[in-house]
Amino acid sequence: MKHLALFLLALSSSFLLSAQIVFPGDLNNDGTANHLDLLPLGVAYGQEGPPRPEASLEWFQQPNFPWAGFLPVSGVNLGFVDADGNGFIDSLDLDAIALNYDSLQFSSLPPPQPYILSDTFPVEELPELAIRFDRDTAGPGETINLIIDYIVPNPDAFPPTAAPLAIAFTLEYADTLLAEEQTLIEPDTGPGDLMFVAATSNSVGFWRSPSPGQIEFAASGRGLPALAGSRTLAKMIIVMEDMILLSQPLDIMIKGPLLINTAEQVIALKTAVAPLWITGQAPEPSLPAKVQVFPNPTSGLLQIQLPQPAPAEYTLFSYTGQCQAQGSLAFGNRWELNLSGYAPGLYFLQIRTPQGVEVVRVAVW
Numbered sequence: 001m002k003h004l005a006l007f008l009l010a011l012s013s014s015f016l017l018s019a020q021i022v023f024p025g026d027l028n029n030d031g032t033a034n035h036l037d038l039l040p041l042g043v044a045y046g047q048e049g050p051p052r053p054e055a056s057l058e059w060f061q062q063p064n065f066p067w068a069g070f071l072p073v074s075g076v077n078l079g080f081v082d083a084d085g086n087g088f089i090d091s092l093d094l095d096a097i098a099l100n101y102d103s104l105q106f107s108s109l110p111p112p113q114p115y116i117l118s119d120t121f122p123v124e125e126l127p128e129l130a131i132r133f134d135r136d137t138a139g140p141g142e143t144i145n146l147i148i149d150y151i152v153p154n155p156d157a158f159p160p161t162a163a164p165l166a167i168a169f170t171l172e173y174a175d176t177l178l179a180e181e182q183t184l185i186e187p188d189t190g191p192g193d194l195m196f197v198a199a200t201s202n203s204v205g206f207w208r209s210p211s212p213g214q215i216e217f218a219a220s221g222r223g224l225p226a227l228a229g230s231r232t233l234a235k236m237i238i239v240m241e242d243m244i245l246l247s248q249p250l251d252i253m254i255k256g257p258l259l260i261n262t263a264e265q266v267i268a269l270k271t272a273v274a275p276l277w278i279t280g281q282a283p284e285p286s287l288p289a290k291v292q293v294f295p296n297p298t299s300g301l302l303q304i305q306l307p308q309p310a311p312a313e314y315t316l317f318s319y320t321g322q323c324q325a326q327g328s329l330a331f332g333n334r335w336e337l338n339l340s341g342y343a344p345g346l347y348f349l350q351i352r353t354p355q356g357v358e359v360v361r362v363a364v365w
């Protein structure tokens with residue numbers, strides 16, 4: 001009887017093992033490991049189940065015990081979500097996504113299915129994913145900050161059980177405009193409540209990476225609705241190519257945006273991208289406001305107009321550098337200097353203010 005029980009146990013184990021084959025990093029079992037695999041991790045965060053026998057982070061088919069639980073909308077068994085196979089679903093499972101990024105598989109069991117979420121949580125005022133830049137124009141070789149904001153107009157629209165949890169999207173742009181090897185992504189890891197996957201064509205440490213002209217990004221709460229309110233998700237530091245011949249807009253497009261709540265339901269999302277104009281030549285540095293003097297040349301009173309109010313000191317030098325006159329302005333931003341007794345020639349008027357020193361050439365005739 002004891003032998004029979006053991007035999008039945010062995011039989012059921014092998015049956016259970018053969019009932020599931022996973023690839024570590026394909027947490028949603030859609031056939032590849034990428035940024036979307038962060039979403040199931042967020043939904044199922046903290047759950048426990050049977051560890052995977054002989055678990056490995058390598059990308060090969062691994063027999064597994066199916067877990068009792070499933071993702072609520074996609075129906076993926078949680079055995080897939082425990083990517084490292086240690087029996088716990090937590091941030092350690094991120095490693096399998098990074099290590100196997102962009103790998104493909106066709107032989108999981110059940111077979112891979114597209115990650116299509118058929119259940120939508122209705123909202124009246126849609127959350128927004130907004131891309132902005134720290135400037136309006138950029139020239140060749142210049143560094144720009146791209147900021148990814150996530151805006152929730154009405155946080156009260158979501159019950160705690162169905163509030164926004166995770167977001168994923170791809171940025172696409174003309175790869176001839178950016179020096180992609182210099183792109184850096186700085187996710188907002190300060191609060192510590194979000195997990196991130198950010199992949200660029202220069203991603204170091206990823207087995208594979210997205211194509212040039214694409215950045216794949218995902219952020220997810222750790223089982224908790226960390227996207228229930230507005231926040232900045234990340235800053236990207238991008239560098240323009242050195243050789244840009246034509247002035248043109250930097251067309252960054254947000255592709256495949258997907259926002260889900262803690263119940264794995266889709267929440268519709270608006271997107272917006274601020275304009276950035278790429279100039280074919282480096283733009284002139286913006287000139288600080290200048291001291292104005294007039295009339296110039298003069299044979300009498302010279303009007304001096306400061307770009308900002310006093311205090312200011314002035315010194316008038318001859319062409320050979322001798323001090324001819326000195327004084328200061330205690331209030332206002334305009335005064336007169338009488339040059340009627342000065343020998344004709346070129347003079348230098350030095351104006352010293354808290355903003356700096358400026359020298360203006362003045363001609364007397």
Ligand SMILES: [Ca+2]
Pocket residue numbers: 025026027028029030031032033034036037
């Ligand atoms: Ca996947």
Ligand SMILES: [Ca+2]
Pocket residue numbers: 082083084085086087088089090092093
């Ligand atoms: Ca795990």
